[in-house]
Amino acid sequence: MKILLIFTGGTISMVRNPATDALRPADMDTFKATVPELEAGEITVDMLSFDPLIDSSDVVPENWALMAQTVYDNYDKYDGFVVLHGTDTMSYSASALSFMLENLHKPVIFTGSQLPVGVLRSDAKENLLTAIEIAAAKDKQGRAMVPEVCVFFENHLFRANRSTKQNAEHFEAFASNNYPSLAKAGVHIFYREHLIHRAQEDAPLRLHVKTDPHVAVLKLFPGITKDVVAAVLNTPGLRGVVLETYGSGNAPSFDWLYECLKDAIDRGIIIVDKTQCSAGRVEMGRYEVSLPLMKAGVLSGHDITTEALLAKMMCLFGELGNDNDQIRRLLDTSLAGEITCSDEFFSPTTL
Numbered sequence: 001m002k003i004l005l006i007f008t009g010g011t012i013s014m015v016r017n018p019a020t021d022a023l024r025p026a027d028m029d030t031f032k033a034t035v036p037e038l039e040a041g042e043i044t045v046d047m048l049s050f051d052p053l054i055d056s057s058d059v060v061p062e063n064w065a066l067m068a069q070t071v072y073d074n075y076d077k078y079d080g081f082v083v084l085h086g087t088d089t090m091s092y093s094a095s096a097l098s099f100m101l102e103n104l105h106k107p108v109i110f111t112g113s114q115l116p117v118g119v120l121r122s123d124a125k126e127n128l129l130t131a132i133e134i135a136a137a138k139d140k141q142g143r144a145m146v147p148e149v150c151v152f153f154e155n156h157l158f159r160a161n162r163s164t165k166q167n168a169e170h171f172e173a174f175a176s177n178n179y180p181s182l183a184k185a186g187v188h189i190f191y192r193e194h195l196i197h198r199a200q201e202d203a204p205l206r207l208h209v210k211t212d213p214h215v216a217v218l219k220l221f222p223g224i225t226k227d228v229v230a231a232v233l234n235t236p237g238l239r240g241v242v243l244e245t246y247g248s249g250n251a252p253s254f255d256w257l258y259e260c261l262k263d264a265i266d267r268g269i270i271i272v273d274k275t276q277c278s279a280g281r282v283e284m285g286r287y288e289v290s291l292p293l294m295k296a297g298v299l300s301g302h303d304i305t306t307e308a309l310l311a312k313m314m315c316l317f318g319e320l321g322n323d324n325d326q327i328r329r330l331l332d333t334s335l336a337g338e339i340t341c342s343d344e345f346f347s348p349t350t351l
């Protein structure tokens with residue numbers, strides 16, 4: 001079994017800078033020396049490092065493209081891939097790769113840690129070694145057990161585009177609030193095979209690395225002014241907006257808000273309604289206060305995460321250019337398991 005470890009940076013690989021006492025990225029050799037287990041097991045682990053290694057706060061869509069391209073270029077040589085990544089933007093990168101790698105038949109498992117690998121109480125080794133085991137796991141038919149882009153952290157395996165960083169301090173840093181975990185690691189790793197997505201068997205892997213970053217997040221709050229909304233919606237070059245609304249997708253029923261949104265949509269900007277709640281879905285039309293959004297042409301984000309929605313928009317705008325009809329259709333479709341259609345939402349089979 002052969003796994004490629006793609007090293008991008010993050011706390012997992014950091015050392016303390018004695019001059020400032022702050023953590024900064026170290027290098028691959030220092031990391032290797034701290035984890036001798038990588039060379040001791042039955043799984044062959046090759047490593048490939050970004051140069052320079054980066055804190056994930058510095059990650060930009062070009063880095064997503066490089067990660068996806070690296071998987072694509074090495075696809076036939078390995079059984080699976082583990083991406084070492086900072087936790088801060090891990091869910092954005094992992095979501096982006098779930099859209100960039102269409103028809104994936106091999107695991108791409110993102111992981112990192114809350115404490116650097118050299119620290120005694122670090123969660124790094126456990127996360128890394130289990131992620132490698134998951135990336136190498138096969139089912140009874142000899143197929144990859146989890147042929148998806150995932151995030152593995154503190155014993156839970158999540159679908160990448162359902163994950164979100166929920167805690168800055170706890171080892172249990174990630175959650176997947178609208179989709180159950182795909183596996184749970186204890187003494188044994190217990191896979192929930194019925195929840196794992198499989199691409200059509202004979203469909204070849206396709207790479208889509210073009211992105212367009214002209215998107216924005218507009219979070220509503222009581223007292224938000226027309227000037228703030230108008231400033232965001234009049235950003236030069238803007239293509240898409242994640243509108244973070246209340247509850248099941250509600251917004252203030254002020255005329256000026258409707259007019260600003262309608263005007264933006266008439267100018268070709270795509271606006272998607274995403275609830276500010278960390279769990280649950282948008283149900284436009286349930287309350288009267290969401291009707292103006294529908295009338296203006298705002299799309300439902302269903303139960304998508306903000307991270308996945310931003311990444312999906314950037315990928316669709318990059319790949320499809322100005323084909324807004326197609327982009328609107330695909331935003332309303334699950335491409336990589338990122339949204340749940342209403343009739344299967346939290347049905348007993350998915351719990």
Ligand code: ASP
Nearest residue numbers: 010011055056086087088
């Ligand atoms: N700032 C770090 C990063 O995201 C945090 C971490 O890795 O946990 O790269």
